[in-house]
Amino acid sequence: MMQSLEPQAGGFNFNNCSRNSVLESGLSELGFKPPTARKTGTTIAGVVYKDGVILGADTRATDDMVVADKNCMKIHYIAPKIYCCGAGVAADAEITTQIMASNVELHMLNTGRPPLVAMVTRQLKQMLFRYQGHVGSSLIVGGVDVTGPHLYSVYPHGSYDKLPFLTMGSGAAAAVSVFEDRFKPKMELEEAKQLVRDAIAAGIFCDLGSGSNVDLCVITEGGVDFLRGYDKPTEKGQRGGQYRYKPGTTPVLTKTVTPLTLDVVDESVQTMEST
């Protein structure tokens, strides 16, 4: 199998430019317009701050060209103080987190101990590695356990990273740029919430695949604050004025009435079936 021996091709890939130009010229010949952008994807992010972890996500779920859910929940419960944001294939992310939640509950009962974020991450990555990337869920696991606040990202093929701030999904590049600019270790709560909100908003506005509202989940030693709909940056604004003018705004100077004489040329009746 030659696949594993192929060298890694990195850098920018411009192969699609020639394909696009051929497609566009070919399509216009046949009378079709080139396809417009379709929205799919997600922006999820997480940050470790002074007292714990803040997870954030956008709320748009798409089904090819249509927004299937304008306000879906991408932050899933795993344990009382461990939550998980899911990107990638929606069904895979949902089911994977549910399986994890169930395993964690059993583990807690078996060991008599509250779960560690590292334990959740290990189970996740072992399961995803077993499926060799076919379970297409990218997850950000964040929570507080006896050892402190932790944040992990887990990729569909089963690799993980442990970092103080993370973004995933199609809007990850937009969101991580906000983090790279303004992240500081041990931020205060309000500052950290604003930062995560701004990162998700960057994904909502700058990524075609994300939209609607910002959900936040603040996890600390004391408990969880699930802020559903923390910010709604895409809400339609209030119209400032009116384009409707009152009758009489424009004075009438002259009035000419021209009746149009119309003759009936043809009359036909078509009965409709109505049951």
Added chain:
Amino acid sequence: MAAAASMMPNFGQQISSKNDLVPDWTRQEVSTGTTIMAVEYDGGVVIGADSRTTTGAYIANRVTDKLTPIHDRIFCCRSGSAADTQAIADVVAYQLGFHSIELDEPPLVETAANLFRASCYRYREELMAGILVAGWDRRKGGQVYCVPIGGMLVRQPVSVGGSGSTYIYGFMDSNYKPGLSKDQCLELTAAALSLAMERDGSSGGVVRLASISEEGVERRVILGNQLPKFSTH
């Protein structure tokens, strides 16, 4: 897009995916396209790695730790697929820990290397993992074992790996001499990694170094602005 795909002949590109507008890198496997290096000296080993993990053209983690402890005095340097190498390292760490408890003594570096080789060779078709195993044990002192893609095992006094290694074979061949001291090895490794990171797009970030000897493990990080500079502009 579906109409277009049926009209035009297949260019051998992936027009098939319906989620074409999700960026390519979200669907690529995470790889540690990387530069790793390990050097033996009298009394121990020095290992080093860059810190870049990529998914396609996007850097997923710019401060990765590719020097993974397998046991108290045995480390591995990982290159290739991040998922594969993390999984293999976990398996070997478990096996080695179990073996060490059975023997009731610290394990040999050669044992660890053979455990890596066993997994990498058996599953060679499914895995993409290039690993350097390095450490210290009482029997043979500092040792470096190279387990490249395919599952070969060979001991070498100095070894480099990863996509960036191709750029520094010449530097390594001309600058390595047997009998270097620990500090000289650290300097050599830092210099070699900086050169590779300068030229290889898939390597970058910071340089992580570790020295392993009987006394223990010393780790350090060299940040981007502190890297040795070479004048080629």
